[in-house]
Amino acid sequence: MAGTSTWAAALVIARKDVAVEVRTRAAFLSATVFALLAAAIFYYAWDPTAVSSLDLAPGVLWVIFTFSGLLGLNRSFGAELSERAIDGLLTAPIAREAIFLGKALANLAFLIGVQLIAIPAVILLYNVPVGRALWGIAAVGLLAAIGLVAVGTLFSAMVVNTRFAELLLPMVALPFFVPVIMAAAQATTTLVAGRPIAEAGGWIRLLGAFDLVFAAACTVAYPFTIER
């Protein structure tokens, strides 16, 4: 069964990446510390008497989340460069799509990990009364993470072969993050304000559609980006 082996291979690759990250904690530590620092810096970048911290919180959350996510995405394929480890993956008798899916799953785990730290931190630091909205925010966070990971993993695979890899990733990936960040921040604002989730229905459908379209498109596109 080709389908099963693709997913099985993807899971093995994802487990390898997660294990490397758990043992080194290099990218995760820098991403979460960055998220906490940015949350603190953003607070002082506005006049708290003019804009209430509650109005800032959703925007701050999604901005710091995007940039800390980029730190992890950079490492995704960058880590395979030393000793040409990527050649090992490419010569393995598995579908090229499995490499992409494995990398994407590991990046998704990374982003969810960052969210688990960043979302409570922003809720605490900005005094956001979440209450029952927490599950809604978590769902929006997951939907947004899938979209960011689909696009980010593909571009990470592309930019490692360029001259200024880590500088190029934000430039290429951020325009693609725009609809995701916009929809996630708007949906979060609705939820934090205590309004029903149905009011953010348009934004949530947009997130879902983005996830479906780009997860499929990037999986199909990945084999085109590797040398034959």
Place this chain on the structure above:
Amino acid sequence: MPADEARSERAGSRKRGGPFDWVFVVAVAAVVATIVRAVYFTPVEARQGAAQKIFYLHAPSAFVALYVAFGLMALASALYLWLRDPRLDQLASSSAEVGLAFTTVVLVTGPIWGKTVWGAWWTWDARLTLTLFLWLIILGYLVLRGAVEDRQLRARYSAVLALLAALLIPFIHLSVYLFRTLHPQPIVLKPSAPSLPPEMLTTFLMALASILLLYVALLRARYALARAYASADAADDEAYA
């Protein structure tokens, strides 16, 4: 230099559209004629005054950049991934570069008009935001091209990025429309008949034709340059091989 060698070099440069590019000269003349007609021989719009005349440069540039240039870029990129002909990659990147120039014209003329009529240089309106992001995506595309050494890899990366960008546009469009829009609704390209006075419509159509011609001329020149670079690279590869 022997005379026959110099002659063949001159012939070569003429063949590649070298010193005298008649399409470019005609296009520039047509654009100048359009501007003269728009400024001196087209009535001033009643409410917006002279600022409305920017429309004759702004709208055709937007049409040529967003639909023609980037449409051709996406089409050539898709065909490249299928046929793997380097000329398609050169065509896509040439069209992207010329399209970026026209998008820049749109982004410069728009705020000048906006400041006069809206009272603000910029608003986060659907069309403005979409155009700005498209401009940034094309810029990223061109920077990515500059950062990849391997020609074949560069062509594949660019084609993938161009196709994903084509997929992204509906999403940016939808997300900025979920905000609100302030931009004037289409006047000429709309389902019902154009609601522009005949003299203005003539000027507009003339502007559209001349800007389109300018695009074709610039694309031709840029494509010829891309071909020249490619053959120079190939000659280099051969010399070092």
